Structure formats: structure tokens, C-alpha cells
Amino acid sequence: MLSSKETSNLSAGYHDKTPIYIDEEILQEAVLEQGLQDQAELIAKQEGILFKEAPRLSLEYRNIQKIDHLWEFSALTKLNLNNNFIKKIEGLDHLVNLTWLNLSFNKIKKIEGLDGLVKMEVLNLSNNHITLIENMDNLVELTVFSIANNKLHQLNNVVYLRKFKKLFTLNIDGNPIPEENNEEKYTLFLAAYFQQLKFLNNVFLNEDIRNRASAKYNLDIEEMNQEELHAQQAAKEKRKQEAILQMHEDSFVEQLNGDYLYKNIIQNDTELKKLQCLPGVDELLEAFEQQLVDLCNQLFEVGLAEYKRRDAEVASFFARLDVDVTDSQSRASKVLADFQTEQKQRTLDLQQAAKDEKKSKMDIWLEEINVLCYNLMTVEFQLYSYLEETIRKFDNNISEMTGSFSETAQGIFVQCRELEDSHHQKVTQIAVTTLEVVAKGEAEDDLPDDVRMLFLDKNTVMDTLAASHDNHLQTINDRETQLVTRAEAWKVALIKGIEDTELKRNRMRIADIHRHADYLREQLKKLM
Structure with missing residues (x-):
């Protein structure tokens, strides 16, 4: 895997070109380049490419300014859009089977437009202009997340990611977080708050780090666990009530059980x-x-x-x-x-x-x-x-x-x-x-x-x-x-x-x- 610096150098010359938008011609070219052979290639030439069958799509280094025209890619599991001019995460609503998304080296300022990607496992948002981790609640399958080299200022904001119980690899390196200057505090804090995490900024969190983190933040973690437990119970009860009300509505008799x-x-x-x-x-x-x-x-x-x-x-x-x-x-x-x-x-x-x-x-x-x-x-x-x-x-x-x-x-x-x-x-x-x-x-x-x-x-x-x-x-x-x-x-x-x-x-x-x-x-x- 290329380092941030190496990737940045590779992309520097490419970004001198004029920004473009995704259109059907670009998509056809990309799909054919990425493995459609024999029968599929013949069909593509005669009657148009079957975008709905493509499992992966790579559109990196194309100076793309806006994500668009992807609604037919319903079977897509892997999408690569790194090293472009993308400013906003959008146009991904129909990619319900996506498990891997790379949007690194773009100009994104806000995390959004990910609500429908419930199968997402690997997400790379590194080297953008993001200031806050947010709007990711539905990514319950997330295992690998990189948001390195952005503009995150608060270490506490990273705690938002605790809700993702399958997350084992996290990279937030290169952000202007004050605690980052104190490597021990920075590492111990995250190791304590993310007990399921295996790798932080490409470094394995060994048993020694775990023990020191637990000793330092034990009371804080216990208090947070209790708060999260209460929040989970409240959310569970809310979902239960919402399900009951939805059943009443689907029965066409809502609000008829009373006065x-x-x-x-x-x-x-x-x-x-x-x-x-x-x-x-x-x-x-x-x-x-x-x-x-x-x-x-x-x-x-x-x-x-x-x-x-x-x-x-x-x-x-x-x-x-x-x-x-x-x-x-x-x-x-x-x-x-x-x-x-x-x-x-x-x-x-x-x-x-x-x-x-x-x-x-x-x-x-x-x-x-x-x-x-x-x-x-x-x-x-x-x-x-x-x-x-x-x-x-x-x-x-x-x-x-x-x-x-x-x-x-x-x-x-x-x-x-x-x-x-x-x-x-x-x-x-x-x-x-x-x-x-x-x-x-x-x-x-x-x-x-x-x-x-x-x-x-x-x-x-x-x-x-x-x-x-x-x-x-x-x-x-x-x-x-x-x-x-x-x-x-x-x-x-x-x-x-x-x-x-x-x-x-x-x-x-x-x-x-x-x-x-x-x-x-x-x-x-x-x-x-």
C-alpha cells in the first residue's frame, strides 16, 4: 500500500487537468477496462454495458468533480474514486451492496450521503478537508476506517466511532488534534475507548498498551459504558414503540385504541x-x-x-x-x-x-x-x-x-x-x-x-x-x-x-x- 506522501506525489501532476463529470462514456470505458470480457464485452458493444452486473468500479485519477450516473450499479461492491476533485459525497443511494469505498485525496469537507450503504465494511476518506466525524450511524458493518490527513480538531469527536462494534482498524493520523502532540496520551485514550480496535494508525495495539490504557481511563470508560447502555436501552424501547405504531398504521386502525x-x-x-x-x-x-x-x-x-x-x-x-x-x-x-x-x-x-x-x-x-x-x-x-x-x-x-x-x-x-x-x-x-x-x-x-x-x-x-x-x-x-x-x-x-x-x-x-x-x-x- 502506498504511503500518503507517495500517493500525493503520484496525484500531483494529474490534478493539473480540468475537472470533469461522470457520464455514461466514462462509465462504459471503466467497466470494460475492469474485466468485462468475451460474451459481456460483445453484448456491451452491441446493446450497451450491463452496469447492473458490474461488481467493482475504479474511477481514480480522472479529475471527477461530482459523483453521478451510478444508479444502475446495484450489484457494485467495490468503488474507487480516489484522487479526484470531488467536493461532496452524493449519488451513492442506490449502491446498497457496496462494501468498499475509497474517496481519499479529494476535496470533501463533510461526511454525508452514506445512509443507504448499510453493508459498508471498508471506508477511506483520508486526505480530504473533513472537520467532523458524523452522519455514519447506518454503517454498522464498518471494520476499517481511514480519515487520516483531514482537519479533525477534537479527539473526543473520534469517540463517535465507538458505536461500530466491528471496527478493528482506524487511521486518524495527520489531523490537527492537540493530543496528537502527546503520543502516549493520544494512543492510550483511543486504546481505552476502542477496546475492540486492533490497529491504530497502522500500529498494532499490544497488551501492554491495553493495560496502561485501562488503568488510566478505567473510571471514564465505566461511566461511558453505563451511559451507552442506558442510551441503547432507550433506543431499543423507542424502536419497539415505533414498530408497534407502524403496525397500527399498516393495520389502518392507528389511534383507535382509546379515546x-x-x-x-x-x-x-x-x-x-x-x-x-x-x-x-x-x-x-x-x-x-x-x-x-x-x-x-x-x-x-x-x-x-x-x-x-x-x-x-x-x-x-x-x-x-x-x-x-x-x-x-x-x-x-x-x-x-x-x-x-x-x-x-x-x-x-x-x-x-x-x-x-x-x-x-x-x-x-x-x-x-x-x-x-x-x-x-x-x-x-x-x-x-x-x-x-x-x-x-x-x-x-x-x-x-x-x-x-x-x-x-x-x-x-x-x-x-x-x-x-x-x-x-x-x-x-x-x-x-x-x-x-x-x-x-x-x-x-x-x-x-x-x-x-x-x-x-x-x-x-x-x-x-x-x-x-x-x-x-x-x-x-x-x-x-x-x-x-x-x-x-x-x-x-x-x-x-x-x-x-x-x-x-x-x-x-x-x-x-x-x-x-x-x-x-x-x-x-x-x-x-
């Missing part, structure tokens, strides 16, 4: 609050709340049970889908294997054939290629037809489940509206009685003035009660509509996603078959 709907109904009903001072209204509200909460809890439990049924059905469908696709791939592989066995003999026969015989043998071989293409297409067509029927049945099952749940939910919402009707009638009766009492001048002395004024006009009272009732019903109706609409939208999106994915897979498979047949024909021509 949320009741509170939502009455929270803006100011006129109803005035009526609570009337004899019997408080008792009616308490009874209404309890009965409404009971109905909501009933709907909530039904929602969770139906969610589990749907979830099991979805899991079963995808398990069957994987088995069917795997079986089809095995059949196609058998067809290809049989052809390749015969291909070896046909190649030998063609090479040994007399000149006047080659044309006829070549025609026979071309026909065999057509037969291979037909057989592979047949396997794919059988799979596609079978999956179409499987998806149709799955659609029917999911539609029946969501439809049945929606009907059950609508039935419970009908009961909620009936409960509101009954409550409204009872409150109305109390209001009518109060109107009569006020009209006779027999109202209680402790009746609030604003309520007394309200009950001087019967029409105003009845209009207020009617508007309150309508608002209550509208709140119930809105929640019902939300539940039914979201359930239907989920089903439609699920089926469409499955159909689109299968159609894309089918088209890619057909294209692969045609490309392979074309490759075989080209290889045959080379034998003539």
Missing part, C-alpha cells in the same frame, strides 16, 4: 362545552365516551387481526413466488447445460470438417441455436403464464380480505353514528327542558350568563345542537373514509408493484435470451 376519536369529535365543539353545565349532560357525555371507546377498541382489535391475516398471505405468496422462479431458473439452466455439452462436440466437428462441409454444419448449428432460444423462451413463457395466474389468485384473496375488513369496519362506524344519534337526542331533550325552564324564569341561579343568554332563543339553541351533531357525524365519517380508502390504496399498490416487478423480470429475461443467442451466432461466425 382519540372521542376527543377529536368534541375538541372544537365550544357550544357543547356550554351545555355541560346543564343537569345530566356530564353523565351523558361520560356514557357516550365509554361506549364510543368500546366500539373503537373493537375496531382496533379487528384491524390488528386482519393485518396479521394479510401479512401471512403476503409472506406466503412471496415464498411461493421465489420457489416458482427458482424452479424455472433450474429448468433453464438444464437446457443451457445440455446445449453447452453438445456445443463442445459441434465446435470440434466444425473445426475438423472439410471446407465444403462447413456450410451445412454451420446451418445445422444455427438451427440448434434457434431451438435453444425457443426452448428457453418456452420455459420463460410457462413461468410467466403460471405467475400471471398466481398473481390473479393472490389479488382475489387480498381483495377479499381487504373488502371483508372494510365491511366490518363500516359496520362498526354505523354503530358509532347510531350512538352519536342517540346521544344527540338525549342532549336535545335536556336542552328543550332547559328552554322551557328559562322561558318560565325558573332557571337555576348558578346557570352561567352566556348559557342563560343562549337559551333565550329556541331557534339558536336548536341550530347549535344540529350543527354540533353534524360536526360529530362528519368526524366519524372522515375516519371511516380514511380507513377504507387507505386499505384499498394499499391493495392496489401491492398488486401493481408485484405485476410491474414481474413484467420487468420477464422483459429482462427475454432480452437476456436474445443477447445470448446473438452471442452464440457471433461466436459461430468466428469459427468460419
